[in-house]
Amino acid sequence: MGEMLKIENIRKVFNAGTINEKVALDGVNLTLEEGEFVTVIGGNGAGKSTTLNAVAGVWPVDSGRIFIGGDDVTKLSEHKRAKYLGRVFQDPMTGTATTMSIEENMAIAARRGKSRGLSWGITKGEREKYREMLKTLDLGLEDRLTSKVGLLSGGQRQAITLLMASIEKPKLLLLDEHTAALDPKTAAKVLEISDKIISENHLTAMMVTHNMKDAIAHGNRLIMMHEGKVILNIAGEEKKKLTVSDLLAQFERVSGEEFASDKALLS
Amino acid sequence: MLLEAYFSSLNPLALFRAMPGSIAQGLIWGLLALGVYITYKLLDFADLSVDGSFATGGAVAVMLIRTNMNPWLALLLAFGAGVLAGLVTGLLNTKLGIPPILAGILTQIALYSINLNIMGQSNQAVSVDKYNLTVSLRYVSGDTAAKIKVFTTCILFCVVMVIVLYWFFGTEQGHAIRATGCNPQMARAQGINTDFCKVLALMLSNGLVGLSGGLYAQYQGAADVNMGRGAIVIGLASVIIGEVLFGKLCERRKHAFADTLFAVIFGSILYYLVLSVILWLKFPSDDLKLFSAIVVAIFLAIPYLKNKKKATGGR
Numbered sequence: 001m002g003e004m005l006k007i008e009n010i011r012k013v014f015n016a017g018t019i020n021e022k023v024a025l026d027g028v029n030l031t032l033e034e035g036e037f038v039t040v041i042g043g044n045g046a047g048k049s050t051t052l053n054a055v056a057g058v059w060p061v062d063s064g065r066i067f068i069g070g071d072d073v074t075k076l077s078e079h080k081r082a083k084y085l086g087r088v089f090q091d092p093m094t095g096t097a098t099t100m101s102i103e104e105n106m107a108i109a110a111r112r113g114k115s116r117g118l119s120w121g122i123t124k125g126e127r128e129k130y131r132e133m134l135k136t137l138d139l140g141l142e143d144r145l146t147s148k149v150g151l152l153s154g155g156q157r158q159a160i161t162l163l164m165a166s167i168e169k170p171k172l173l174l175l176d177e178h179t180a181a182l183d184p185k186t187a188a189k190v191l192e193i194s195d196k197i198i199s200e201n202h203l204t205a206m207m208v209t210h211n212m213k214d215a216i217a218h219g220n221r222l223i224m225m226h227e228g229k230v231i232l233n234i235a236g237e238e239k240k241k242l243t244v245s246d247l248l249a250q251f252e253r254v255s256g257e258e259f260a261s262d263k264a265l266l267s
Numbered sequence: 268m269l270l271e272a273y274f275s276s277l278n279p280l281a282l283f284r285a286m287p288g289s290i291a292q293g294l295i296w297g298l299l300a301l302g303v304y305i306t307y308k309l310l311d312f313a314d315l316s317v318d319g320s321f322a323t324g325g326a327v328a329v330m331l332i333r334t335n336m337n338p339w340l341a342l343l344l345a346f347g348a349g350v351l352a353g354l355v356t357g358l359l360n361t362k363l364g365i366p367p368i369l370a371g372i373l374t375q376i377a378l379y380s381i382n383l384n385i386m387g388q389s390n391q392a393v394s395v396d397k398y399n400l401t402v403s404l405r406y407v408s409g410d411t412a413a414k415i416k417v418f419t420t421c422i423l424f425c426v427v428m429v430i431v432l433y434w435f436f437g438t439e440q441g442h443a444i445r446a447t448g449c450n451p452q453m454a455r456a457q458g459i460n461t462d463f464c465k466v467l468a469l470m471l472s473n474g475l476v477g478l479s480g481g482l483y484a485q486y487q488g489a490a491d492v493n494m495g496r497g498a499i500v501i502g503l504a505s506v507i508i509g510e511v512l513f514g515k516l517c518e519r520r521k522h523a524f525a526d527t528l529f530a531v532i533f534g535s536i537l538y539y540l541v542l543s544v545i546l547w548l549k550f551p552s553d554d555l556k557l558f559s560a561i562v563v564a565i566f567l568a569i570p571y572l573k574n575k576k577k578a579t580g581g582r
Binding site: 078096113120 | 435437438439441443445446450452453454455456457458459460
């Protein structure tokens with residue numbers, strides 16, 4: 001088992017030197033071993049999504065280094081880092097191209113990290129493969145390969161985005177509150193699919209969530225962030241026994257304040 | 268009485284005679300419209316360099332033909348000149364962070380000077396009597412053989428370009444450009460270099476515009492530094508007319524994308540047919556640009572107003 005992700009002391013300040021200055025990441029350190037599925041919780045502005053964006057290279061970090069699968073990616077642009085990553089976003093609109101068909105979206109994802117030339121964007125063999133993959137979702141999408149993704153519901157889109165993230169096995173799967181915009185029933189289904197994809201492909205994954213129960217129920221490791229730092233790290237047997245009230249008590253002990261975010265307490 | 272005199276002064280035959288010319292013009296401008304479709308619809312980039320690159324294509328083609336170059340080769344180089352113009356707009360936007368509209372305007376203004384430099388003066392004629400032009404207004408009113416020549420040439424260009432674009436946007440690289448236009452965030456997450464895709468699409472688009480300009484300059488027998496003024500509006504009009512009239516029809520077809528491209532060319536032809544009717548009605552020609560702007564505004568507004576009506580439940 002090797003290190004799949006190593007974050008070394010990264011810092012990011014938004015709007016530096018203005019009255020809106022915000023220290024978003026204040027020296028984040030984190031190492032993920034291969035096969036680890038870590039859930040990330042914390043209040044609003046704790047730096048959860050910011051950490052994921054830093055790993056994905058949405059913008060450069062101010063200092064610190066990021067390694068994925070042993071490669072230093074700190075200086076790589078977002079699209080060059082994509083070959084290491086599968087990503088699913090909070091907004092179901094973000095992960096897919098709505099004016100393109102389901103199969104075209106999947107074909108684009110299948111070419112992540114490869115050079116794109118002038119051969120056909122999608123082949124017959126691929127189509128069959130995608131049909132089989134869609135069947136496993138059990139959402140009836142296998143008969144709608146040529147439907148525009150824009151016609152699908154948020155849950156269907158997130159499910160497709162998950163498939164897209166795993167077509168080419170990524171070194172790291174980043175799930176950024178990917179069920180937050182869905183109704184509870186759909187959210188549960190999408191989480192179920194996420195679990196399945198992660199375990200079947202033995203993926204290393206990070207899942208940001210606002211929902212403490214989900215954070216406890218999924219994955220094999222949990223970290224809590226607060227004011228741009230990782231303040232709590234629970235893994236193994238300890239995580240299995242974890243309850244929401246434990247987590248709240250731990251948070252108060254570590255941060256010395258009450259958990260302010262109502263959203264984190266809900267459900 | 269006045270009305271009666273007005274109507275009796277209109278000659279139906281004159282309208283009929285004007286039609287072939289309008290169709291030929293529509294086909295030539297259809298190539299420009301294809302270019303505008305690439306940037307405006309596929310890339311979601313309102314590219315105003317078009318007004319400049321259209322004239323550049325015309326200037327390059329005319330000046331080269333005047334050196335006795337083969338007109339077909341001259342058209343290829345007009346395409347190349349357009350590609351370079353698109354490259355400039357693309358680099359201004361992606362490498363220097365200049366917003367799309369401004370990047371296009373800067374290229375357009377710069378091209379005005381460049382076009383004057385290419386021609387050495389504000390216009391240059393290319394006579395159909397001296398050179399074996401690929402298309403010409405003269406052929407349209409000429410004998411049957413000439414008529415066949417001009418229309419087959421125009422239609423050939425349009426069909427070949429539609430096939431090429433249909434193929435290209437079905438390739439891996441074409442998919443990448445479409446994803447870039449639809450959802451740049453998704454595109455980057457899938458490893459697509461969105462800056463490269465934008466530049467590539469702008470080059471292809473302006474190449475088509477340059478080609479269209481090169482054909483049009485031959486058609487009217489001269490290149491003029493102002494020939495591209497308002498070209499973007501005509502291009503948009505064609506794209507939108509094609510979409511509003513044929514959009515629903517194209518969606519259901521097997522090769523929807525190719526049909527959509529043909530619809531854009533039909534949009535361009537319709538635009539010129541309507542224009543010829545308006546001129547035939549003795550509408551003052553000074554007001555044509557005003558008319559173009561109104562047509563585009565109306566067709567742009569239709570989908571918006573339709574949606575608004577739907578959203579408020581028909582109220």
